[in-house]
Amino acid sequence: MAGDYKYKPTNGFTRWLDSRLPIWRMVDEQVLNFPTPKNLNYWYTFGGILTLMLGVQIITGIVLAMHYTPHEKLAFDSVERIMRDVNYGWMMRYLHSNGASMFFIAVYIHMFRGLYYGSYKAPREVLWILGVIIYLLMMATAFLGYTLPWGQMSFWGATVITNFFSAIPFVGEAITQWLWGSFAVDNSTLQRFFSLHYLLPFVIAGVVILHIWALHVPGNNNPLGIDVRGPQDTVAFHPYYTVKDGFAIAVFLLLFFYFVFFNPNYLGHTDNYIPANPLVTPAHIVPEWYFLPFYAILRSVPDKLMGVILMFGSIFVLFFLPWLDTSRVRSAAFRPIYRQAFWIFVVVCLGLGWVGAQTTDYKIFDLGPKTDVVEQIVEKAKADNVTGQALEAVRTQAEEQNRRAFDATDLGRILTILYFAFFLIAIPLIGVVETPKALPRSISEAVLAHGGSSQPARPQGAHA
Amino acid sequence: MRLLALATLSLSLLAAPLAVAAGDAKHPEHQHWHWDGVFGQFDRGQLQRGFLVYKTVCAACHGMNLLSYRNLGDEGGPEFPEDAVKAIAAGYQVPSLDEDGQPAERPATPADRFKGPHPNEIAARAANNGALPPDLSVIVKARHGGADYIYALLTGYKDAPADMTMGAGMHYNPYFAGGQIAMAAPIASDDLVEYADGTKATKDQMARDVTAFLTWASEPRLEERKKLGVKVMAFTFVFALVLFMAYRRLWRDVPH
Structure with a gap:
């Protein structure tokens, strides 16, 4: 799809280089003049934002590693020393810790955008799968990084997560000890x-290169979800999208910098400023916010192994998404039923995140007293010859103390079912039963139909 | 619908850390602090008074092992003059080696860490009815509610409710998780210290001052961070504006 555009070296040196290492040809054809659909909206700027965040994390991380000491007795103090005595160490550390959160905010928006516009569908399946691999690697990296300050949440988070592997039958314990390199964290x-x-x-970074490669073979998807028909549908990536992405990056940085400079510990947990203590378990062990939905899925299953399977399954199901979807129309803009299912799914994910932050017995609705338990207590009191007002008092107390409730776990279970139902039932089914709206014949036609003004023209429902 | 979903997304992102508040403890009321807000900075006098309260009251049980005496003279902190820092340090004896390499003691210098009240955890527990007084270096960052919580805890001691069974040697404080805290009310009466600047050392004043000092100790780069933050935000905002205008100009003739 790279179009008809071909790089032509303009002078002796570039001609010489081009026949030996065509690196400038690659930059010119794949970056500067890469034909990009002209109708990409701001939801498409998050790829650029993510690339920037990866760079920020790697650079700040390399600097932090120069000053950090990975030792159980020294790690906590060495992080604080970075914050106190290293020049701009506080900035490096807060950029890195908040950067992880911003990275996840961006990746979630990027993934939801892919879901909405059908960016995972043919011919972009490999692109999508590489993205899921990047996401898994990000989760692993974030988890590993969160243990490094060796605070209470670091230690207990590491304990909880590594214990997932002990749920594997027969070899679980051996694997867990192999991961620990010891008999405990x-x-x-x-x-x-x-x-x-x-x-x-x-x-x-390596998989990101593959991800961009896999993007540049079929080219970008776009909010209309239709293929590029020719040069009239595209603009050069530079300067059109470098400037648009640049603007989006600057706005994103404003949010990032707000946290770094004015509220640097807001997205973290206070317990992680208590040095790790294997003898004291925190009252509530909670993962970082970006893992909360998966934590909710894990906790919604009573059986440990099943919980772990379901939790990993909730991510692995993404690998099969391109083949679960039966609709040939990509963009949700032309899929009225899918569009509603999509927004329900967004709410389900947010709900799971909320559930993950609560204690499992957090009461949402009170459902009245447990009548059978109350009756048992009253019967027992009667047998002990309690009568009249005293008996009523026993009943009232029993009713107060034994109540059924719709709690966080119940909600978590419903949302977990809905989460999987979206991928395994809704997506395959909707593609079959839904009548999509008529697709425009080309990107430029759709754009011109909207007057071709300087106002960004978007089909109904494509803007969000 | 979509805007609503987006708003929910952003709200839930922001609300997530709030949702895990500590169980049954009373929520501390928000106080007005001098360092609140984007431009908020510490009150130098308050930090100096707060150090005096720490030194006189808290330091009997609580160490601050991440701080050195030199930090008391650091920019953005209490900013004691150099002589004062040296004098404060010299008031403590720290372990050393004499000319023959034998264990000895010498007066502390500004380069030394704050001297803790107990040589080790066992000694600390032995002196405190089995409880371990936590190190206060990062205490404001390590407690939900931060400075508001520390102030509420210091001023929140009450008589235990009649129906509550208190453990031996425990004290009732509704702001502490579980309500029972081993630490006796540390600021139980006025005038525990005498402030050099003439401020009246009421219980409330001492609690506020020491909370300010502990906040600085937890975030000694707070002033530098906020000052730089204002510049960085202003620059990024203008940069975003320029990029937006460039974007509009560039795309003006492209139907899209």
């Missing part, structure tokens, strides 16, 4: 987590 765990935390971002 301790210094050897911290040191290997640091090593892997330094490694994985470069693996991510």
Whole structure:
């Protein structure tokens, strides 16, 4: 799809270089003059934002690693020393810790955008799968990084997450000890987590290159979800999208910098400023906000192994999405039923996030007393010859103390079912039963139909 | 519908950390602090008074092992003059080695860490009815509610409710999770310290001052951070504006 455009070296040096290492040809054809649909909206700027965030995390991380000490007795103090005594160390550390959150905000928007506009469908399945791999690597990296300050949440988060693997039948314990490098989460765990935390971002960078490669073969999807028909549908990536992405990046940075400079610990957990103590379990062990939906899915299953399977399944189902979707229309703008299912799915994910932050017995609705338990208590009191007002008092107390409630776990279960139902039932089914709206014949035709003014023209429903 | 969903998204992102508040403890009321807000900075006098309260009251049980005496003279902190910092440090004896390499003591210098009240955890527990007084270096960052919580805790001691069974040597404080805290009310009467600047050392004043000092100790770069933040935000805002105008200009003739 790279179009008819071909790079022509203009002078002796570039001609010489082009026949030896055509690097400038690649930059010219794949970046500067890469034909990009002219109707991309702001939801399409998050790829650029994510690339920037990866760079920010790697650069600040390299600087932090120069001053950090991965040792159970020294790690906590070394992080605080970075914040106190290293020049601009506080900035590096807050950029890095808040950067992780911003990275996830951006990746979630990027993924929801892909879901909405059908960017995972043929011929972009490999692009999508590489994206899911990047997301998994990001989760691993974020988890490993969160253990490094060796605060209470670092330690107990690491304990909870590594214990997932102990649910595997027969070899679970052996695998867990292999991961720990010990018989419990301790210094050897911290040191290997640091090593892997330094490694994985470069693996991510590698997969990002593949992701962009896989993007540049079919070219960008777009809010209409229809293929590019020719040069009239596209503009050169530079300067049109470098400037538009640049503007979006600057706005995103404003949000990022607000947290870094004015509310740097807001997205974290206060317990992580208490040094790790294997003898004291925090009242509530909660993961960072970006893992909360998965934590809710895990906790909604009573069986540990099933919970772990379902939690990993909630991500692995994304790998099959291109083949679960039976609709040939990509963009939700032309899919009235799917569009509603999509927004319900967004709410389900947010709801799971909320559930993940609550204690499992958090009461949402009171459903009245447990009548059978109350009756048992009253019967027992009667047998003990309690009568009259005293009996009524027993009943009232029993009713107050034994109540049924619709709690966070109940909501979590409903939302977990809805989460999987979206992928396994709604998406395959809607594609079959839905009558999509008529697609425009080309991007430029749709644009001109909207007057071709300087106002960004979008089909109904495509803007969000 | 979509706007609503977006608003929910952003709200839930922001609300997530709030949703995990500590169980049954009373929520601390928000106080007005000198360092509140985008332009908020510390009150130098308050930090100096707060240090005096820490030194006189808290330091009997609580260490601050991440701070050095030199930090008391740092820009953005209490900013004691150099002589005063040296004098404060010299008031403490720290372990050292003599000329023969034998264990000895010497007066502390500004480069030394704050000297803690107890040589180790066992000694600390032995001196405190089995409880371990936490190090206060990052205490404001380590407690939900931050400065508001510290102030509420210091001033929140009450008689226990009649129906509550208190553990031996425990004290009732509704702001503390569980309501029972091993620490006795540390600021139980006025005039525990005498302020050099003539401020009256009421209980409330001392609690506020020491909370300010602890906040600085937890975030010693707060002033530098906010000052730089204002510049960075202003620059990024103007930069975004320029890019937006460039974007509009560039796309003006492209139907899209």
